[in-house]
Amino acid sequence: MPTINPERLLGDLYALRKIGNYKTGVHRPTLSPDDVKARQWLAGRMTDTGLAPTIDGIGNVFGKCAASGRKILAGSHIESQNHAGWLDGALGVLFALEASRAISEDKALKNAGVDVIAFCDEEGHFGSYLGSRSFIGDVTEDEIDKAKDRTHGRPMRAALAEADYAGRPRLQFEPGRYAGFFEAHIEQGATLEQSKLKIGVVTAIVGLWDYRIKVVGQQNHAGTTTMKQRRDAGMTMIRLMSAFDQHMKKNTTPRTVWTCGKMEFDPGAPSIIPGEARANFQFRDTDAAFLEKTESELLAMAKQADQEGPCQVSVEVVRQSSPALMDESFQQALDEAGEKHAPNLWTRMPSGAGHDAQHLARVMPSAMMFVPSIGGISHHWTENTSDEDIALGSQVFTDAIARVLAR
Amino acid sequence: MPTINPERLLGDLYALRKIGNYKTGVHRPTLSPDDVKARQWLAGRMTDTGLAPTIDGIGNVFGKCAASGRKILAGSHIESQNHAGWLDGALGVLFALEASRAISEDKALKNAGVDVIAFCDEEGHFGSYLGSRSFIGDVTEDEIDKAKDRTHGRPMRAALAEADYAGRPRLQFEPGRYAGFFEAHIEQGATLEQSKLKIGVVTAIVGLWDYRIKVVGQQNHAGTTTMKQRRDAGMTMIRLMSAFDQHMKKNTTPRTVWTCGKMEFDPGAPSIIPGEARANFQFRDTDAAFLEKTESELLAMAKQADQEGPCQVSVEVVRQSSPALMDESFQQALDEAGEKHAPNLWTRMPSGAGHDAQHLARVMPSAMMFVPSIGGISHHWTENTSDEDIALGSQVFTDAIARVLAR
Numbered sequence: 077m078p079t080i081n082p083e084r085l086l087g088d089l090y091a092l093r094k095i096g097n098y099k100t101g102v103h104r105p106t107l108s109p110d111d112v113k114a115r116q117w118l119a120g121r122m123t124d125t126g127l128a129p130t131i132d133g134i135g136n137v138f139g140k141c142a143a144s145g146r147k148i149l150a151g152s153h154i155e156s157q158n159h160a161g162w163l164d165g166a167l168g169v170l171f172a173l174e175a176s177r178a179i180s181e182d183k184a185l186k187n188a189g190v191d192v193i194a195f196c197d198e199e200g201h202f203g204s205y206l207g208s209r210s211f212i213g214d215v216t217e218d219e220i221d222k223a224k225d226r227t228h229g230r231p232m233r234a235a236l237a238e239a240d241y242a243g244r245p246r247l248q249f250e251p252g253r254y255a256g257f258f259e260a261h262i263e264q265g266a267t268l269e270q271s272k273l274k275i276g277v278v279t280a281i282v283g284l285w286d287y288r289i290k291v292v293g294q295q296n297h298a299g300t301t302t303m304k305q306r307r308d309a310g311m312t313m314i315r316l317m318s319a320f321d322q323h324m325k326k327n328t329t330p331r332t333v334w335t336c337g338k339m340e341f342d343p344g345a346p347s348i349i350p351g352e353a354r355a356n357f358q359f360r361d362t363d364a365a366f367l368e369k370t371e372s373e374l375l376a377m378a379k380q381a382d383q384e385g386p387c388q389v390s391v392e393v394v395r396q397s398s399p400a401l402m403d404e405s406f407q408q409a410l411d412e413a414g415e416k417h418a419p420n421l422w423t424r425m426p427s428g429a430g431h432d433a434q435h436l437a438r439v440m441p442s443a444m445m446f447v448p449s450i451g452g453i454s455h456h457w458t459e460n461t462s463d464e465d466i467a468l469g470s471q472v473f474t475d476a477i478a479r480v481l482a483r
Numbered sequence: 484m485p486t487i488n489p490e491r492l493l494g495d496l497y498a499l500r501k502i503g504n505y506k507t508g509v510h511r512p513t514l515s516p517d518d519v520k521a522r523q524w525l526a527g528r529m530t531d532t533g534l535a536p537t538i539d540g541i542g543n544v545f546g547k548c549a550a551s552g553r554k555i556l557a558g559s560h561i562e563s564q565n566h567a568g569w570l571d572g573a574l575g576v577l578f579a580l581e582a583s584r585a586i587s588e589d590k591a592l593k594n595a596g597v598d599v600i601a602f603c604d605e606e607g608h609f610g611s612y613l614g615s616r617s618f619i620g621d622v623t624e625d626e627i628d629k630a631k632d633r634t635h636g637r638p639m640r641a642a643l644a645e646a647d648y649a650g651r652p653r654l655q656f657e658p659g660r661y662a663g664f665f666e667a668h669i670e671q672g673a674t675l676e677q678s679k680l681k682i683g684v685v686t687a688i689v690g691l692w693d694y695r696i697k698v699v700g701q702q703n704h705a706g707t708t709t710m711k712q713r714r715d716a717g718m719t720m721i722r723l724m725s726a727f728d729q730h731m732k733k734n735t736t737p738r739t740v741w742t743c744g745k746m747e748f749d750p751g752a753p754s755i756i757p758g759e760a761r762a763n764f765q766f767r768d769t770d771a772a773f774l775e776k777t778e779s780e781l782l783a784m785a786k787q788a789d790q791e792g793p794c795q796v797s798v799e800v801v802r803q804s805s806p807a808l809m810d811e812s813f814q815q816a817l818d819e820a821g822e823k824h825a826p827n828l829w830t831r832m833p834s835g836a837g838h839d840a841q842h843l844a845r846v847m848p849s850a851m852m853f854v855p856s857i858g859g860i861s862h863h864w865t866e867n868t869s870d871e872d873i874a875l876g877s878q879v880f881t882d883a884i885a886r887v888l889a890r
Contacts (some may be wrong), residue, residue: 265707282706286753297861298742299689299767299835300672303735305859310743311728318725321718328710335705336717337753339746339760346693346744346763346801348862353746356753360706394753428706452712454704455755 078175078182078478082467085174088121089466092154092170093162101457102162105227106155106201107135107235114154115239118169118194125177127192133244134210134220135196135236141176143189148477149249149440150175150190150258152432153198153207158227161459163262167447167466169194171260175474179481188481191254195432201225202232204395208432210246212439249439255480256406256441259433260473262461266452267425274465275414275422275472276446277407281434282331282426283367283399286358289316289378293387295343295351307386310341310350316381316389320357320374327370331426334359362399362426371396400434406443406480413475418468445473485582485589485885489874492581495528496873499561499577500569508864509569512634513562513608514542514642521561522646525576525601532584534599540651541617541627542603542643548583550596555884556656556847557582557597557665560605560614560839565634568866570669574854574873576601578667582881586888595888598661602839608632609639611802615839617653619846656846662887663813663848666840667880669868673859674832681872682821682829682879683853684814688841689738689833690774690806693765696723696785700794702750702758714793717748717757723788723796727764727781734777738833741766769806769833778803807841813850813887820882825875852880 095117096102096110104111115137119129127139137154141147152168169192176190195207202223209215223232236242263269268276293309317336324334336357341350357374361367375391382389407424414422427444436442447469450460461469502524503509503517511518522544526536534546544561548554559575576599583597602614609630616622630639643649670676675683700716724743731741743764748757764781768774782798789796814831821829834851843849854876857867868876 263707264704265709266712267707267709270712284706284754295863296859297671297836298744298765299691299740299837300670300674300861301740301835301859302672302674302738303740304737305673305677306740308742310746311724314721314724314728314743314746317718317721321721330711331709333706333708333710333713335715335754335756336721337705337748337755337757338751339717339721339748340751341744341746344745344747346765347691347742348744349742350744358705358753428708429704430706452703452708454707456702 078178078185078474080174080178080470080474085170085470086463086466088170088173089166092117092166098159099457101160101459102156103159104156105158106197106199107239111155112239115194118154121173122192125173126180127176130247131241132247133241134207134246135239135241136207136211136247137194138247139192141180141189141191143187145187146481147188147254148190148256148258148481149193149254150477151193151195152259152261154194155197155199155201157199157455159457160455161457163459163461164454165198167262168260171470171473174470175477178474179478182478185478185481190477198432201227205432205435208435211249212435213248254440256403256443257433257436258443258473258477259431260445260469261431262454262459263446263449264429264454265449268446268448269450269452271423273421273423274418274448274468277410277414277422277424278402278427278444278446279407279424280362280402280426281400281431282360282362282428283364283397284358284360284430285367285371285396286356286394288392288394289313289355289357290390291353291387293351296349298347298349301349306349308349309353309387312381312387312389313353313355316378317355317357319377323373323377324359332359332361333428356394360428364399397430397434400437402437402443403441406441409476409479410443410445412479413472416475417472445469445476485585485592485881487581487585487877487881492577492877493870493873495577495580496573499524499573505566506864508567508866509563510566511563512565513604513606514646518562519646522601525561528580529599532580533587534583537654538648539654540648541614541653542646542648543614543618543654544601545654546599548587548596548598550594552594553888554595554661555597555663555665555888556600556661557884558600558602559666559668561601562604562606562608564606564862566864567862568864570866570868571861572605574669575667578877578880581877582884585881586885589885592885592888597884605839608634612839612842615842618656619842620655621842661847663810663850664840664843665850665880665884666838667852667876668838669861669866670853670856671836671861672856675853675855676857676859678830680828680830681825681855681875684817684821684829684831685809685834685851685853686814686831687769687809687833688807688838688851689767689769689835690771690804691765691767691837692774692778692803693763693801695799695801696720696762696764697797698760698794700758703756705754705756708756713756715756716760716794719788719794719796720760720762723785724762724764726784730780730784731766736768739766739768740835763801767835771806804837804841807844809844809850810848813848816883816886817850817852817879819886820879823882824879852876
């Protein structure tokens with residue numbers, strides 16, 4: 077069984093954290109100078125590991141092993157949300173690198189190997205999973221032409237040119253090369269921590285269905301316009317979101333989640349009846365039929381609100397990702413490795429967040445493994461996982477890959 | 484009976500509209516260069532009318548008549564909301580000026596007179612009715628020290644200094660000088676227009692009770708945090724606002740209004756559970772006991788939400804203005820003048836908006852009269868009233884004042 081080197085792994089994680097360091101986290105938005113520096117650093121570490129690195133035309137960093145036998149692809153992403161945590165993505169990339177190193181050092185696994193990849197822009201600064209979708213052949217040049225940084229509006233083409241990636245070919249996975257894909261990630265939730273568990277074996281990545289709701293009424297004076305006269309976009313939105321919430325409460329499983337994360341009233345002054353209200357409403361579940369059914373129910377409610385008036389209610393689909401099932405035999409490998417290194421401290425669970433693995437799962441058997449997030453915090457610079465949990469996770473991850481490679 | 488001069492009145496209104504013109508409206512926020520220019524212009528027109536003008540230490544423009552007999556104070560305000568209408572305030576000031584002129588020209592009203600005033604900052608750029616409250620002795624120097632422009636944050640002291648008003652005494656009304664106060668205003672609602680009426684005789688100005696609601700939860704990932712784990716400030720706010728709305732629907736008169744005009748989620752991203760939500764909720768009514776009762780009911784609901792958790796809910800009082808009853812005998816004078824010049828085209832009605840008259844009513848009998856707003860629109864540059872309605876309103880207003888002066 078390959079044995080990981082915790083000092084080597086943590087040394088790499090600490091070195092990467094220094095690039096774009098922000099408080100105890102990092103600020104490395106996709107294709108920012110620090111993100112480009114991190115990709116360069118990663119390519120260097122791949123070379124040190126005996127992998128042949130390529131940074132491709134969309135910024136994916138791919139490290140190819142020289143093994144002639146059975147191979148696994150492993151990785152995650154390396155950029156961060158703005159002013160966010162040091163482990164979200166980076167942990168999965170460096171777990172992959174450590175697995176590749178430990179497996180190459182393990183004489184029992186002769187000829188087997190692990191290719192390592194850091195997919196570009198999982199965090200969605202420019203689009204939706206552009207790196208992993210590009211790698212499976214699902215991104216057109218046109219989509220890249222249109223992509224703009226959501227914070228600054230900088231076109232992705234300009235960012236790629238500045239990084240010196242423009243004009244490079246975009247790599248796609250080599251069919252037949254892999255037994256499958258493995259991704260490790262921090263949980264980003266509190267389930268493991270609250271249950272005092274160390275390893276999460278992901279059963280499925282939820283489908284995320286997100287909608288932009290717009291209510292158009294009439295801006296007016298909040299004192300002189302009687303309730304009968306007014307077309308209050310704000311109150312109509314509140315009533316609709318409240319009705320959505322009530323409906324979800326009555327029609328979901330314990331793992332379903334729903335969120336209204338964004339709500340804007342225009343003009344947004346205490347004494348002015350809002351003329352327009354905009355909100356996002358999203359729900360997530362691992363059951364495709366449930367997602368379909370819920371959509372049709374919520375759309376019917378919005379349509380009814382629109383027809384009853386006095387405001388116009390419209391709903392725009394922002395995204396509808398399919399739930400992605402993880403490979404059952406890979407889950408078993410993770411279960412076994414978990415039971416070996418962390419007996420009774422592992423569990424199977426769905427992933428409430430989206431990950432690159434959901435796209436890889438469309439073309440090859442895929443697996444995901446979680447380590448605990450302290451306080452369940454992510455997308456914030458205080459995000460953290462203990463060194464012990466990192467080292468333990470890396471060993472389980474590597475062992476599980478080794479079990480698949482040894483089959 | 485004094486007869487107004489429509490050309491003179493409309494000429495003045497058109498001239499004033501040119502100062503700070505914005506599309507078909509005006510942009511004259513309090514103590515902006517254009518607002519200061521307008522005050523100077525008004526002082527000049529007062530002089531032309533035979534009034535002795537003073538611009539005082541808070542920017543109130545006061546025109547004192549030389550009459551030795553019975554006197555009425557009349558006026559409104561002259562600054563505008565940002566990029567707003569040309570008549571909101573200006574109409575009342577120039578109705579007062581026209582009434583003063585027409586009455587001074589009317590030989591039957593020898594010795595009687597009308598003082599004209601434009602109160603500063605009714606629109607609340609720096610505070611709450613600072614001009615009219617200063618005129619009745621209800622503003623301290625400390626309140627002015629602390630006042631800042633809500634758009635730019637410029638201290639009122641700096642704005643007064645720039646206008647060259649700093650260091651001037653602040654005028655207060657002379658006790659015993661007036662039979663009372665009259666204010667004309669555009670309705671800012673659609674009641675007159677929809678009923679095809681021309682004159683609104685205000686019975687009372689509603690009390691406006693406004694609250695800032697804050698919900699503190701915990702920012703978290705909208706996918707990985709289960710419904711049981713989450714402390715969703717956004718959804719808690721939606722539920723509370725919806726409950727407030729339901730409660731108001733069941734417990735109000737047809738003239739009560741309530742509004743949630745401002746709603747903010749922090750950080751306000753589709754896939755992040757809001758850690759904080761802030762909203763304003765306000766209600767208005769002419770019945771003081773109803774306002775008290777409603778407040779205690781809503782506060783109890785907020786307290787219950789706070790106690791039930793999982794979010795903290797707090798409520799801050801923004802304002803609680805008392806409903807102001809208009810003088811019954813003045814209302815009768817307006818009824819009679821309305822019936823004379825616009826038979827069957829006048830009505831009694833409450834004012835849903837606040838006005839300077841609500842503060843004058845604390846120290847002297849006061850009256851308000853409305854003219855129709857086209858489409859009920861105000862606080863927007865498209866705000867308008869037809870020339871015919873303006874002229875008719877001015878005649879009714881002047882006649883009503885004359886009736887009080889002749890008593």
